[in-house]
Amino acid sequence: MTSTAETRFETALSHAASKTDALLDGLLRESASPRLLEAMRYAVLGAGKRLRPFLVLESARLFGVSEASALRVGAALECMHCYSLVHDDLPAMDDDDLRRGKLTTHRRFDEATAILAGDSLLTFSFEILADPATHSDAGIRSALILDLAKASGKDGMAGGQMLDIEAETMGALSVDQIIRIQSRKTGALFRFACEAGAILAGTDRTPLRKYADDIGLAFQITDDLLDIDSTGEQLGKATQKDMKHGKATIVSLTGSEAARAKVESLMASAIAALNVYGKQAEILSDAARFIMLRKR
């Protein structure tokens, strides 16, 4: 990755992050319960790379969609992503104490508050999308909601998380089985993020779907690689958990070398899928490279 591309990408990512944070900060100002609001804000604000909102913004830019619309979709998606982190961290699930270098929500507050904050972020995600401020065309708002619900529910993220938990007691998984689980657990929200621009523009999303599937899987494999290579301090969360639990990952099944090669081929394939959009898609290409090279 040349330093120009890196700078261009990092500028776009930090633009998306600061705009998303400002929007979420403004949207999350009131609640029946100040404690619930505090926990929701704790879970969603001031942390995270905002990679998903960035992907929404960049996919929207391909089609000339207004940034205000794209930012609201990105904010909704981030609420969805962060609710899943809060619930996944619970004692009954992954039982994690740290997330992004901070105490997890149930450790900072308590379990009941974390469950309700997750539920409320999930719900708020749809509230943001259904609001006419997101797009003046209700047909587009409905399409966004239907797609996000499918991406995050029983056939998407939540279904993938259930499969992932079940896999712990299922014995040896194949690489294909792991890929199928991950394409739901983490892939589905990536897919929604990348396709959101096309949904907002009411246009064909096929090339973006290919790009999304490739970078989603590449992101997961680099996560597994980082998990093996890093300390908790570097990542801001517990590391080497999969190894400790004897849980199969693509990396543990194929070895680090093959996994790195797989990430490279996914990156090339993701970038090739963007050809149809020409120079407009340069920053999305940069993003694919970043995902491969990231250190945390």
Next chain:
Amino acid sequence: MTSTAETRFETALSHAASKTDALLDGLLRESASPRLLEAMRYAVLGAGKRLRPFLVLESARLFGVSEASALRVGAALECMHCYSLVHDDLPAMDDDDLRRGKLTTHRRFDEATAILAGDSLLTFSFEILADPATHSDAGIRSALILDLAKASGKDGMAGGQMLDIEAETMGALSVDQIIRIQSRKTGALFRFACEAGAILAGTDRTPLRKYADDIGLAFQITDDLLDIDSTGEQLGKATQKDMKHGKATIVSLTGSEAARAKVESLMASAIAALNVYGKQAEILSDAARFIMLRKR
């Protein structure tokens, strides 16, 4: 309540219940994870009076809205209601073993599965509403989603549940404070159920809102009265929990006599609010009487 009215009401309620069950049974047929699907079906099917779907159906009938649309809204609402029961029953919340005479979802499966089944039901609720099968007009689908999100999120049901938990450590509450909490915790979904017909018809919902607020509060007070008067066997769930926890209810603050009088005056006020709809609203009037007279 005359026996004719009682029969008429019971026929309408059991019609709503069997149609809602059949619809949910058909909608919940597939998932990435069979275990997740089983837990969702366990939580939502074959139990419950389906009072909320009944209210949607009856409010829709006032305006000549198609029953197919109303049934889908009722099914979505029941997914939302049942997710809240699954999460409220968790050990970190109310820690209940029984619900409607069956083991609670986390006792029948496990906590992680119950959390994910609740999350997935919540999400599925919006998936049902966003589907064009619910209504051909996307503006109406969006309005339903926005309203249901507000009714169930941080300013509605989830916010009310958080306030209710906080109230346990807040010392003495006044009757007004309890009413404000309950109007969110249980009232908000009642309000959505009663207003749904007007939203589907794109018409004024003010009289239905008054009716909903009255029956929502009456429902809660009769719940508290039943909790004191009944055994667990009759109700199919743990009873006298509020008393055991020293938690104030309207009944404990005002006494049973005053509480019963309050329910009567709420019933009269709810029925008066329906006058504007004439004979069409007879079954909704019956419902207000039923809520007052119910035994479980």
